[in-house]
Amino acid sequence: EAQVTQNPRYLITVTGKKLTVTCSQNMNHEYMSWYRQDPGLGLRQIYYSMNVEVTDKGDVPEGYKVSRKEKRNFPLILESPSPNQTSLYFCASSPRTASNEKLFFGSGTQLSVL
Protein backbone atom coordinates (compact mmCIF):
# COMPACT_ATOMS: atom_id res chain seq x y z
CA GLU A 1 0.00 0.00 0.00
CA ALA A 2 1.30 3.43 -0.96
CA GLN A 3 1.78 5.45 2.17
CA VAL A 4 3.75 7.90 4.25
CA THR A 5 4.66 6.43 7.61
CA GLN A 6 5.55 8.52 10.64
CA ASN A 7 6.75 7.33 14.00
CA PRO A 8 6.00 7.67 16.80
CA ARG A 9 2.32 8.57 16.74
CA TYR A 10 2.48 10.18 20.18
CA LEU A 11 5.52 11.47 22.06
CA ILE A 12 5.90 13.16 25.42
CA THR A 13 9.31 14.48 26.31
CA VAL A 14 11.04 17.05 28.50
CA THR A 15 12.75 20.29 27.58
CA GLY A 16 16.21 19.79 26.13
CA LYS A 17 16.06 16.07 25.43
CA LYS A 18 16.95 15.44 21.81
CA LEU A 19 14.39 13.53 19.76
CA THR A 20 13.83 12.34 16.23
CA VAL A 21 10.55 11.81 14.43
CA THR A 22 10.93 9.44 11.53
CA CYS A 23 9.18 9.67 8.17
CA SER A 24 9.31 7.17 5.37
CA GLN A 25 7.47 6.94 2.04
CA ASN A 26 7.24 3.93 -0.28
CA MET A 27 6.16 5.73 -3.45
CA ASN A 28 9.58 6.76 -4.76
CA HIS A 29 8.63 10.40 -4.35
CA GLU A 30 11.25 13.05 -4.93
CA TYR A 31 9.69 15.71 -2.74
CA MET A 32 9.21 15.51 1.02
CA SER A 33 8.23 18.07 3.59
CA TRP A 34 7.44 18.61 7.26
CA TYR A 35 4.56 20.70 8.58
CA ARG A 36 3.38 21.56 12.04
CA GLN A 37 -0.28 22.09 12.83
CA ASP A 38 -1.38 24.44 15.60
CA PRO A 39 -4.95 25.46 16.50
CA GLY A 40 -6.06 28.55 14.65
CA LEU A 41 -2.90 28.64 12.53
CA GLY A 42 -3.48 25.80 10.11
CA LEU A 43 -0.37 24.00 8.86
CA ARG A 44 2.98 25.70 8.48
CA GLN A 45 5.95 24.30 6.64
CA ILE A 46 9.08 23.57 8.66
CA TYR A 47 11.50 22.13 6.08
CA TYR A 48 11.33 20.57 2.68
CA SER A 49 13.49 18.46 0.41
CA MET A 50 13.39 18.40 -3.38
CA ASN A 51 15.56 15.31 -3.61
CA VAL A 52 18.30 13.37 -1.87
CA GLU A 53 20.80 15.65 -0.14
CA VAL A 54 18.75 18.74 -1.07
CA THR A 55 16.91 20.38 1.82
CA ASP A 56 15.73 23.91 2.53
CA LYS A 57 13.96 25.91 5.20
CA GLY A 58 10.25 26.49 5.22
CA ASP A 59 8.41 29.15 7.16
CA VAL A 60 9.17 27.98 10.72
CA PRO A 61 12.54 26.17 10.72
CA GLU A 62 13.92 27.46 14.04
CA GLY A 63 14.72 24.66 16.47
CA TYR A 64 14.49 21.89 13.86
CA LYS A 65 16.88 19.96 11.67
CA VAL A 66 16.30 17.51 8.85
CA SER A 67 18.35 15.22 6.64
CA ARG A 68 17.68 13.42 3.37
CA LYS A 69 20.31 10.75 2.92
CA GLU A 70 17.96 8.35 1.18
CA LYS A 71 15.04 9.08 -1.09
CA ARG A 72 12.49 7.34 1.11
CA ASN A 73 13.40 8.80 4.51
CA PHE A 74 13.15 12.33 5.86
CA PRO A 75 13.58 12.47 9.64
CA LEU A 76 12.80 15.55 11.70
CA ILE A 77 15.25 16.25 14.51
CA LEU A 78 14.69 18.43 17.54
CA GLU A 79 18.12 18.92 19.10
CA SER A 80 16.85 20.70 22.22
CA PRO A 81 13.06 20.68 22.32
CA SER A 82 11.20 23.50 24.04
CA PRO A 83 7.56 23.77 25.13
CA ASN A 84 6.71 26.01 22.15
CA GLN A 85 7.44 23.02 19.92
CA THR A 86 4.47 21.18 21.38
CA SER A 87 2.42 20.58 18.27
CA LEU A 88 1.00 18.09 15.80
CA TYR A 89 3.56 17.27 13.11
CA PHE A 90 2.92 15.95 9.63
CA CYS A 91 5.28 14.56 7.06
CA ALA A 92 4.18 14.80 3.43
CA SER A 93 5.52 13.74 0.05
CA SER A 94 4.76 14.22 -3.62
CA PRO A 95 6.14 12.73 -6.82
CA ARG A 96 8.05 15.88 -7.69
CA THR A 97 8.46 19.49 -6.69
CA ALA A 98 5.70 21.26 -8.51
CA SER A 99 3.08 23.77 -7.51
CA ASN A 100 0.20 21.66 -8.77
CA GLU A 101 1.19 18.37 -7.18
CA LYS A 102 -0.94 16.56 -4.63
CA LEU A 103 0.68 16.03 -1.25
CA PHE A 104 0.43 12.66 0.48
CA PHE A 105 0.38 13.05 4.26
CA GLY A 106 1.37 10.77 7.09
CA SER A 107 -0.96 10.21 10.04
CA GLY A 108 0.80 12.72 12.25
CA THR A 109 2.92 12.82 15.39
CA GLN A 110 1.50 14.54 18.45
CA LEU A 111 4.45 15.93 20.39
CA SER A 112 4.25 17.34 23.90
CA VAL A 113 7.32 19.02 25.40
CA LEU A 114 7.10 19.51 29.15
Added chain:
Amino acid sequence: AQSVTQLGSHVSVSEGALVLLRCNYSSSVPPYLFWYVQYPNQGLQLLLKYTTGATLVKGINGFEAEFKKSETSFHLTKPSAHMSDAAEYFCAVSDSGNTGKLIFGQGTTLQVKP
Protein backbone atom coordinates in the same frame (compact mmCIF):
# COMPACT_ATOMS: atom_id res chain seq x y z
CA ALA B 1 2.91 36.78 -0.95
CA GLN B 2 0.26 34.10 -1.04
CA SER B 3 -2.26 33.78 1.77
CA VAL B 4 -5.50 31.98 2.50
CA THR B 5 -8.40 32.98 4.72
CA GLN B 6 -11.11 30.56 5.69
CA LEU B 7 -14.22 32.27 6.96
CA GLY B 8 -15.60 30.52 10.01
CA SER B 9 -13.55 28.21 12.19
CA HIS B 10 -16.63 26.10 12.95
CA VAL B 11 -19.60 25.35 10.71
CA SER B 12 -22.56 23.28 11.83
CA VAL B 13 -25.16 21.83 9.48
CA SER B 14 -27.92 19.28 9.73
CA GLU B 15 -27.64 15.98 7.94
CA GLY B 16 -28.97 16.41 4.40
CA ALA B 17 -28.40 20.17 4.36
CA LEU B 18 -26.11 22.10 2.04
CA VAL B 19 -22.48 22.36 3.09
CA LEU B 20 -20.69 25.62 2.26
CA LEU B 21 -17.16 26.24 3.47
CA ARG B 22 -15.66 29.57 2.47
CA CYS B 23 -12.13 30.23 1.30
CA ASN B 24 -10.57 33.41 -0.02
CA TYR B 25 -7.03 33.63 -1.26
CA SER B 26 -4.43 36.20 -2.15
CA SER B 27 -1.90 35.42 -4.82
CA SER B 28 0.52 37.39 -6.96
CA VAL B 29 0.41 34.76 -9.70
CA PRO B 30 -2.35 32.57 -11.13
CA PRO B 31 -3.04 30.29 -8.19
CA TYR B 32 -3.20 26.57 -7.77
CA LEU B 33 -5.84 25.91 -5.12
CA PHE B 34 -6.57 22.88 -2.98
CA TRP B 35 -9.03 21.59 -0.43
CA TYR B 36 -7.85 18.96 2.01
CA VAL B 37 -9.88 17.10 4.63
CA GLN B 38 -8.62 15.80 7.96
CA TYR B 39 -10.66 13.15 9.73
CA PRO B 40 -10.06 12.66 13.46
CA ASN B 41 -6.65 11.18 14.23
CA GLN B 42 -5.68 11.01 10.57
CA GLY B 43 -3.49 12.88 8.15
CA LEU B 44 -4.81 15.20 5.48
CA GLN B 45 -6.36 13.85 2.29
CA LEU B 46 -6.84 15.74 -0.93
CA LEU B 47 -10.50 16.48 -1.69
CA LEU B 48 -9.96 18.42 -4.90
CA LYS B 49 -7.66 20.87 -6.62
CA TYR B 50 -7.83 23.62 -9.19
CA THR B 51 -4.86 24.14 -11.47
CA THR B 52 -6.05 25.40 -14.84
CA GLY B 53 -9.07 24.95 -17.08
CA ALA B 54 -12.60 24.44 -15.83
CA THR B 55 -13.37 26.63 -12.87
CA LEU B 56 -15.83 24.20 -11.32
CA VAL B 57 -13.85 21.35 -9.85
CA LYS B 58 -15.37 18.11 -8.66
CA GLY B 59 -13.73 16.09 -5.93
CA ILE B 60 -14.25 12.99 -3.89
CA ASN B 61 -17.27 12.24 -1.70
CA GLY B 62 -19.58 14.58 -3.63
CA PHE B 63 -17.69 17.78 -2.89
CA GLU B 64 -17.02 20.47 -5.44
CA ALA B 65 -15.49 23.93 -5.49
CA GLU B 66 -15.63 26.85 -7.87
CA PHE B 67 -12.68 29.08 -8.63
CA LYS B 68 -13.84 32.69 -8.96
CA LYS B 69 -10.96 34.91 -9.94
CA SER B 70 -12.95 38.14 -9.66
CA GLU B 71 -13.86 37.32 -6.06
CA THR B 72 -10.53 35.60 -5.23
CA SER B 73 -12.58 32.77 -3.78
CA PHE B 74 -12.56 28.99 -3.85
CA HIS B 75 -15.55 27.94 -1.75
CA LEU B 76 -16.24 24.27 -1.08
CA THR B 77 -19.77 22.91 -1.37
CA LYS B 78 -21.71 19.68 -1.07
CA PRO B 79 -25.44 19.54 -1.76
CA SER B 80 -26.34 17.16 1.05
CA ALA B 81 -24.29 16.65 4.20
CA HIS B 82 -23.67 13.20 5.59
CA MET B 83 -22.64 12.35 9.11
CA SER B 84 -19.36 10.99 7.76
CA ASP B 85 -18.47 14.47 6.44
CA ALA B 86 -17.73 15.68 9.97
CA ALA B 87 -14.05 16.63 9.86
CA GLU B 88 -11.68 19.57 9.60
CA TYR B 89 -11.28 21.12 6.18
CA PHE B 90 -8.30 23.10 4.95
CA CYS B 91 -8.06 25.37 1.95
CA ALA B 92 -4.56 25.89 0.55
CA VAL B 93 -2.76 27.77 -2.20
CA SER B 94 0.56 26.86 -3.77
CA ASP B 95 3.56 28.99 -3.05
CA SER B 96 4.58 31.06 -6.07
CA GLY B 97 8.22 30.04 -5.83
CA ASN B 98 7.63 26.48 -7.03
CA THR B 99 8.99 25.12 -3.75
CA GLY B 100 6.19 22.61 -3.50
CA LYS B 101 4.98 24.41 -0.41
CA LEU B 102 1.30 24.79 0.32
CA ILE B 103 0.06 27.78 2.27
CA PHE B 104 -2.86 26.66 4.38
CA GLY B 105 -5.81 28.46 5.82
CA GLN B 106 -6.66 28.16 9.48
CA GLY B 107 -9.07 25.31 8.94
CA THR B 108 -12.82 24.92 9.34
CA THR B 109 -14.34 22.25 11.52
CA LEU B 110 -17.55 20.88 10.05
CA GLN B 111 -20.09 19.47 12.47
CA VAL B 112 -23.02 17.47 11.07
CA LYS B 113 -26.05 17.13 13.31
CA PRO B 114 -28.50 14.25 12.94
